[in-house]
Every structure is written in structure tokens, then in C-alpha cells.
Amino acid sequence: MIGCFDSGHGGLTILRALRARLPDRRFIYLGDHANAPYGDRPSAEVLALTAAAADWLFRQDARLVVLACNTATAVALRHLQQHWLPQSGWRARGCNILGIVAPTVEAATLTPWGIGIPTEAGAVREGLVAVFATTRTVQTDVYGEEIAKRCPRMRIVQQACPGLAGAIERGAPAAEIDRLVGRDVHALLAATGGVAPDHVILGCTHYPLVEAVFRSHLPAGCRILSQPALVAASLADYLARHPYYAGAAGDADAQLHTTGACGLVGERLAALLPDFLAGAGFRPAVLA
Structure with a gap:
């Protein structure tokens, strides 16, 4: 089973x-x-x-956990992979954690993540x-640093979007979402x-839920990289x-x-993603 x-x-x-x-x-x-959003937390x-979430998912028999959160990936992934997994004993039990920044950087630079220096193509790639x-993801500068490593001639401009993820999370009115996106x-x-x-990277997994609003404010011709697909x-x-790590095939x-x-969470899911997992309900989880 794969945790997300x-x-x-x-x-x-x-x-x-x-x-x-x-x-x-x-x-x-x-x-x-209960603790969302993470973007403005220390x-x-x-x-x-x-770490508590990964531990909970591993206890539910997930072999692999995908941090489907840019803030968690930017802030926590390296520490979890290098220190927490071996110290907690989960690595010895065959478990692993992946993030979502690497595939996005690969797509933006057309360079495999493992190549941390400019390739011949990357050295001349511009744009x-x-x-x-x-706010927290921008402060880590993970996208700026990793893109610059591979394509030093590319210009990267980052914009923190305070309050936007929280507004999406609570189902804010369309006018409020439009105002926040327009501001940013x-x-x-x-x-x-x-x-x-x-190229535009929506570096928070909440933002694809309002991608159409971003498109309405961005100049025509901007290519939004689809992080979920990547x-x-x-x-x-x-x-x-x-x-x-795939585990046994299922249904x-x-x-x-x-x-x-x-x-409440189920109601908001139905409003945000009405065609996704129709009828599926949330079950409670308590983190240690």
C-alpha cells in the first residue's frame, strides 16, 4: 500500500x-x-x-509515503530520509518517503534530479x-536553489501567497479566492x-484546485506545469x-x-472535488 x-x-x-x-x-x-495549513507554521x-504523519501511515502498513505537500517536502523530506527513517527503525523495515519537489524541478529544467550540476543543455537553458x-516553501528557496543548480541561466521569481491555501482549505467564496490570486x-x-x-509552478498542492483562477490572471501563453501529473x-x-514499494496489486x-x-472535511471535499471518490468518507486518525 502507498501512503499519501x-x-x-x-x-x-x-x-x-x-x-x-x-x-x-x-x-x-x-x-x-486539524493543523492545516502548514505554510505559515515554523x-x-x-x-x-x-514525521508523526509518516509514522501513522507506516503503522497502517504503507511501505512508501509520498509527501503530497510542497511545504512538508521542502522543510522535512531531507531530514526524514537521512535521519528519521533510520533512527525510527522504519528504514530497516523496508519503508521509504518521497517528495514532490524533485519531479517538478526535473520538468522545469529537463534535467534528472540526480544530476545536480548543469548539463550541456541545462547550461544554456534560459527563460x-x-x-x-x-510562505514557508518560499523561505526554504528549494525551487530557486535546485533550478539554479541545473540551469543557472534561468531566472526564477518566487511569490509567497499568504492565506491562499487556508482560504482554499476552508472553501472561501470565489470572490475571495479571485482577490487573493490576483494579488499574488x-x-x-x-x-x-x-x-x-x-513556466509557472504552482508550488502548493492546494493551488491546482484553483488553477483556472491563476490562468485568468496570468498573461496568455504562460505554461503552468501540472504538478499532480508530473x-x-x-x-x-x-x-x-x-x-x-508498489505492494500487492489491488482494486x-x-x-x-x-x-x-x-x-466537515467530507463536505469540503465534495465541494472542491465533486467527481473525485464520490461517496467516499473520511475516517478519523490520531497522530502520536
């Missing part, structure tokens, strides 16, 4: 793409709605909450990449001097090379769990 984790609803955009790409795999989803809290993300796109274009980005393709490739089952109020 986010602070709230955003990771369901990733889960939806994973299930479409891997229909014969079983998934278990955990949304930490790094130490994000790390502790993410403007816009990153919209939470205007601020980014002011930073670029009005130059339209060549992550799904990357995981399919990873499982082809590491079939152990495209997906269990949904939340640390929040199950009924």
Missing part, C-alpha cells in the same frame, strides 16, 4: 493523479486538517507533524520560471517588470524500478483519513 500525506485537501490533487496513473495500486490518504512544527508557493499574480508581475513567465509519472517510473482502493472533523 498532506496538511489538508491539497494532496488530494496528487492522489487523484496517482490513482489515474496507477489504477491497480492501493492508496491510503492522510490529511492533517519549520520545527512542520517537521514534527510530518523565466515563476513559483507561487506558501500582480505582485509577481511587478517583480518581473511585467515580463510574462515562460508526480504521478515520476512515481510510476519509480515503482517500475522499485516494485517492492484501486483509496482509504481517506483525517485528523480533523470527518463530516
Whole structure:
């Protein structure tokens, strides 16, 4: 079984793409709605909450956990992989954790993640990449650093979007979402001097839920990189090379769990993704 984790609803955009790409795999989803959103939390809290979520998913028999949250990936993934997994004993039991930044950087730079220096093509690749993300993800500069390593001539402009993930999470009115997205796109274009980005990264998994609103404010011709599709393709490739983590084939089952109020979370899911997992309900989860 494959675990999928986010602070709230955003990771369901990733889960939806994973299930479409891997229909014969079983998934278990955990949304930490009681503590969402993570984007404005201190790094130490994000790390502790993410570790607790991974531990919970492994205890439900997941072999692999995908951090379907850019903030959790940017802040916690390296520590979890290098320190927490071996210290907790989960690595010895054959478990692993992956994030969602690497597939996105690979797509933006056309460079495999393992190549941390410019390739011949990367050294001459140019263009403007816009990153919209939470405050904490922007502060880590993970997208700026990793893209610059591979394509030093590319220009990266990052825009923090305070309050946007939270507004999406609570089902804010369309007018409020439009105002917040418009504010952030205007601020980014002011930073670029009005130059339209060549590529746009929606660096929070909540943002694909309002991708149409971003498109309405961005200049025509901007290419939005679809993080859910990129992550799904990357995981399919990873499982082809590491079939152990795929687990036994199933019936495209997906269990949904939340640390929040199950009924309220389910209502918001129905409003945000009415055609996704129709009739599926959330079950309670308590993190240690």
C-alpha cells in the first residue's frame, strides 16, 4: 500500500493523479486538517507533524509515503530520509518517503534530479520560471536553489501567497479566492517588470484546485506545469524500478483519513472535488 500525506485537501490533487496513473495500486490518504495549513507554521512544527504523519501511515502498513505537500517536502523530506527513517527503525523495515519537489524541478529544467550540476543543455537553458508557493516553501528557496543548480541561466521569481491555501482549505467564496490570486499574480508581475513567465509552478498542492483562477490572471501563453501529473509519472517510473514499494496489486482502493472533523472535511471535499471518490468518507486518525 502507498501512503499519501498532506496538511489538508491539497494532496488530494496528487492522489487523484496517482490513482489515474496507477489504477491497480492501493492508496491510503492522510490529511492533517486539524493543523492545516502548514505554510505559515515554523519549520520545527512542520517537521514534527510530518514525521508523526509518516509514522501513522507506516503503522497502517504503507511501505512508501509520498509527501503530497510542497511545504512538508521542502522543510522535512531531507531530514526524514537521512535521519528519521533510520533512527525510527522504519528504514530497516523496508519503508521509504518521497517528495514532490524533485519531479517538478526535473520538468522545469529537463534535467534528472540526480544530476545536480548543469548539463550541456541545462547550461544554456534560459527563460523565466515563476513559483507561487506558501510562505514557508518560499523561505526554504528549494525551487530557486535546485533550478539554479541545473540551469543557472534561468531566472526564477518566487511569490509567497499568504492565506491562499487556508482560504482554499476552508472553501472561501470565489470572490475571495479571485482577490487573493490576483494579488499574488500582480505582485509577481511587478517583480518581473511585467515580463510574462515562460513556466509557472504552482508550488502548493492546494493551488491546482484553483488553477483556472491563476490562468485568468496570468498573461496568455504562460505554461503552468501540472504538478499532480508530473508526480504521478515520476512515481510510476519509480515503482517500475522499485516494485517492492508498489505492494500487492489491488482494486484501486483509496482509504481517506483525517485528523480533523470527518463530516466537515467530507463536505469540503465534495465541494472542491465533486467527481473525485464520490461517496467516499473520511475516517478519523490520531497522530502520536
